[in-house]
Amino acid sequence: DGDETANLGLSEKRAGSVKQALMSDYSIDAARIQTEGAGEQKPVSDNNTKEGRANNRRVEFVKL
Secondary structure (H helix, E strand, O other), rough: OOOOOHHHHHHHHHOOOOOOHHHHOOOOOEEEEEEEEOOOOOOOOOOHHHHHHHHHOOOOOOOO
16 A cells, blocks of 8 residues: 555566566576566556455566
C-alpha cells in the first residue's frame, strides 16, 4: 500500500528478478527478454481488498 511511484519501482524490480531467474536457471539470453513494470496502471483485480492486491502482484509473459 505505497504511493504510485513506489509501487512502480517494486513492479520493475519484480520484473527484473524474474528476468534474472530465467537467465540463471534456464540459460535464456538476456537479449531475448524485455521487462516492464506496470505498477498500479494495469490492475486485474480490485486494489481495495487484500486478495485483489495479491492478484495484482503478478508477472505476465507475452511472446513478441
